[in-house]
Amino acid sequence: MTSRPITIKDVAAAAGVGVATVSRVLSGSGSVSPRTRERVLAAARELDYRPSALGRSLKLQRTGGIGLLIPDVTDPFCAELVAGVLACASSLGQHVIVDASLGDPAREAEIVDRLVEQRVEGIIALPTRGDAAHWAAARRVGLSVAFVDHAVGGSGAVGVPAVLTDDRAGVRAAVEYLVGLGHRRIGFLGGPAATPTGRLRADAFTEALADLSVTPDAGLLVRARSSRDSAYAAAASLFQRRADLTAVLAGNHILGEAAVLVAREFDLRVPADVSIAMIEDVAWAELCDPPLTAVARPARDMGYRACELLLRDPNRPGDRTRREGGRPVMLPTELIVRGSCGPPARTR
Amino acid sequence: MTSRPITIKDVAAAAGVGVATVSRVLSGSGSVSPRTRERVLAAARELDYRPSALGRSLKLQRTGGIGLLIPDVTDPFCAELVAGVLACASSLGQHVIVDASLGDPAREAEIVDRLVEQRVEGIIALPTRGDAAHWAAARRVGLSVAFVDHAVGGSGAVGVPAVLTDDRAGVRAAVEYLVGLGHRRIGFLGGPAATPTGRLRADAFTEALADLSVTPDAGLLVRARSSRDSAYAAAASLFQRRADLTAVLAGNHILGEAAVLVAREFDLRVPADVSIAMIEDVAWAELCDPPLTAVARPARDMGYRACELLLRDPNRPGDRTRREGGRPVMLPTELIVRGSCGPPARTR
DNA sequence: CTTGGGGTTGGAAACGTTTCCAGTTACAGT
């Protein structure tokens, strides 16, 4: 007695009607007499019928599902982002296929391929720095794409809608705050120059200092690769090489973590001996002792907005009014002042 | 010139062969002459053909995709869990539909319904405390289920494979450690009694103390609801009511956070005035000052193992040797000793 | 009594794939 799954045909037979009628009842379209409707509903309930999204999707040529591609679910920023996407998608009745690129462009391309095969309606991506060929390919086969956090350059990505934050302004706010406290020798711990974010924040740092007429000092800007170890090494080298610095701005939360650990290692009191601030406000910033001043970005909102954007994407099949994404949505950052920054020490 | 999506038929036509042959070439089964294979491959490449998983899944009656249902992606434990599942699924060529129940049984039931419609191969769930009816239903329609973190009671859940951690042993280890340091009045911050985890850890705490012949003191055990506010309130009330306690064990990381914040608020030095430990090792534990002693659970492994378990589930369609999950997989916890615990203060 | 129309209904096609089965070809062995 091996029970096949129940199909619409079984329900039709049980209710003594045609499959078309069952479909009409269940999808609520078309006209059905109350008597029949009742019979069908009863039969469906009786048999515990579950319509298959496969059949439907095949016929309708749309799956009602989106792909979400991020570097790492484990990263607090990404996690918030995912939560935002999930919230929006779920309110729109769509499911979300999530996968992690781990920062590897090849892996990213593979995942995009898989999502294309799955015929998702669109993809939301926090893209790697890899080339944009697979994005172009994805759009060519007709699915919409939205970028988050940063857009990707290259031919394939023109007009892709994007949700960004005003990183430049965020960095500037932090720098202005530190300079306002009296700091002049401010170290910057930057992410890899190869990533858009790493580049942009470092540039913004330099610019902000210049605008405030602080003498530039290339030795105060160090870069790390994206591993924790590299972050720690970078922070250690900065603190060691430049005992004269009075404040440090970390370009992301990994680097912020490194800065805090290294400062502790070197027995520097925060903020008495050195002030620390970072870009990216994560949960532990508040638990640090002292709590860390940080630039917050609205990760959850970004996810939500990106999802909204995607599902109204100009590139969607059937929509001839290709709005082409227009300008990217730019969300504000906010400097959260906590206890980790103070006036510079008279002397070290 | 609106371009329909390319189907296998187009490729067949372009290559001058039948669709069957194209399918054989692309899926690598059956025998095809090298000449034909080459032609088909060329045509497919030429047309940028992407096979549709819909057609395949419909025909094959399997989608190659799993569902992952957790309370909240934003929680560090859940995030690690997701990462583990993603790693395993991706190595097995399956995609993962993720959704968050937010601890709401009704929402959970809805999501399960959606996953059933999507005809996923199976579901990995960190279930809510709600009733198990939808789990029973899901298994009835033939998809496999695996629980993580805790199994769910009730009729529907007998024999569901599960990956758990030895929470009892974890709590015991923490208690033994604290008692070993000389503590006798140890506070416990517990999660909601309604959740399996909340109950189990509190019970384990009481038992462990009893086994060590420490005089029980009901006033030292307080419970919080699952919100941050409630956690903070619980911690504050405990510290305030019982100035005589010398150590606190937090039942989860939210409560640990609350304990740290309240201790700081009350100007208690850690560990000089009060020792703090918690269940669940999260990233910030190491960044606290002092770093927090915590019981680590292998979240990522749990996800990975659950995924493995699921895809070999006895309940899978076509597998007659229903092993019925057998005993749940039980993974060990580990007490990570850091600086937040010390001998009790002579006096307060 | 005939006609027309609106409300219901079911058959069948279509969606894109895989696979069974039968048909074709080529070639080796007699």
Add this chain to the structure above:
DNA sequence: ACTGTAACTGGAAACGTTTCCAACCCCAAG
């Protein structure tokens, strides 16, 4: 040259759904 076999190939069915279209019934209007 004939047969047998093996390799290759294509048509068609099947998967579960939606929707078009034709058919049907019933009743009111002419």
